[in-house]
Amino acid sequence: MQYETRFCPHCATALAPMAQLEDSGEKVRLRCPSCGWTHWNNPTPVLAAIVEVDGKVLLARNAAWPPKMYALITGFMEAGESPQEGIAREIKEETNLDAEAISLVGAYEFLRMNQVIIAYHVHARGTVRLSAELLDYKMVALQDLKCWPAGTGYALADWLRTRGHVPVFFTPEENAERRRGLEERKDGS
Ligand SMILES: [Zn+2]
Numbered sequence: 001m002q003y004e005t006r007f008c009p010h011c012a013t014a015l016a017p018m019a020q021l022e023d024s025g026e027k028v029r030l031r032c033p034s035c036g037w038t039h040w041n042n043p044t045p046v047l048a049a050i051v052e053v054d055g056k057v058l059l060a061r062n063a064a065w066p067p068k069m070y071a072l073i074t075g076f077m078e079a080g081e082s083p084q085e086g087i088a089r090e091i092k093e094e095t096n097l098d099a100e101a102i103s104l105v106g107a108y109e110f111l112r113m114n115q116v117i118i119a120y121h122v123h124a125r126g127t128v129r130l131s132a133e134l135l136d137y138k139m140v141a142l143q144d145l146k147c148w149p150a151g152t153g154y155a156l157a158d159w160l161r162t163r164g165h166v167p168v169f170f171t172p173e174e175n176a177e178r179r180r181g182l183e184e185r186k187d188g189s
Helices: 083-095 151-162 172-179
Strands: 016-022 025-031 044-053 056-062 073-076 098-110 115-125 134-141
Touching: 044 083, 044 098, 044 151, 056 083, 073 083, 083 098, 083 115, 083 134, 098 151, 115 151
Parallel strands: 044 115
Antiparallel strands: 016 025, 044 056, 044 073, 056 134, 098 115
16 A cells, blocks of 8 residues: 655654745645645655576566566665665565676656655575565576566666567567556566
């Protein structure tokens, strides 16, 4: 579920939309009338990985997803880690694979969830053992990968271009079929 910030995390007063002069001019935001705390509502960073093992890309299916939906490994950054450490941790936790070489693909918006996706390409090795969160995975050859019209799908497309492939996107019908039955997720996949 998505939570809404309604009370000041500092003093528990109910927040109210209040105008205040900021660098960009007067701006109405949820603020605390008692202590002045401002709810900035900055986007949350989400890490994503195009995991490549022996020349193929691992796509995984979350236990909560419909049968045809496979996507990149994703997860939230944790306090105290770098993005590179975070994506290596997520890959280990979710697939048991060890990240060997990590390179940035790019940063992508996910406005609907107020997230920013930081996407990496990761060469990995080891034996796949899925976490309870994931139900299934498949290893896909680069020429067989299809991209989806969302942040992580655009990352996959950009990376495929760097490898000399012209990315192929799901048609709108295919994508609707792929997402059929999907409930909203919290982490940008
Ligand atoms: Zn307050």
